[in-house]
């Protein structure tokens with residue numbers, strides 16, 4: 001499957017189980033791969049035949065602005081749902097990382113892969 005990628009996408013979000021995380025938003029780093037149906041946009045050359053990556057970035061920022069999650073898994077599930085349902089992507093792989101949370105570890109997080117139902 002052809003894919004679109006969005007890498008090292010930094011976004012502020014409310015996520016975590018500890019008091020300091022509940023009190024303030026933190027910056028996460030997302031890597032997103034989005035399946036696109038087939039080679040159609042390569043031949044049609046039309047933005048309407050593909051997923052507009054700029055719109056995905058805007059939408060993810062707005063989805064995470066005011067929602068609160070305990071777990072990265074739940075946040076990632078929500079974002080995968082938006083991409084498969086609202087952007088009609090057949091497949092998505094999303095990694096979400098917290099930065100500098102654990103000594104000696106630059107990033108910790110989760111990766112989810114989902115297909116459109």
Ligand SMILES: Nc1nc2c(c(=O)[nH]1)N=C([C@H](O)[C@@H](O)CO)CN2
Nearest residue numbers: 015016017018070071072073098101
């Ligand atoms: N599998 C997970 N483990 C942990 C998560 C999580 O979202 N998924 N979250 C935390 C805390 O919020 C932590 O990141 C604070 O530093 C711990 N483990």
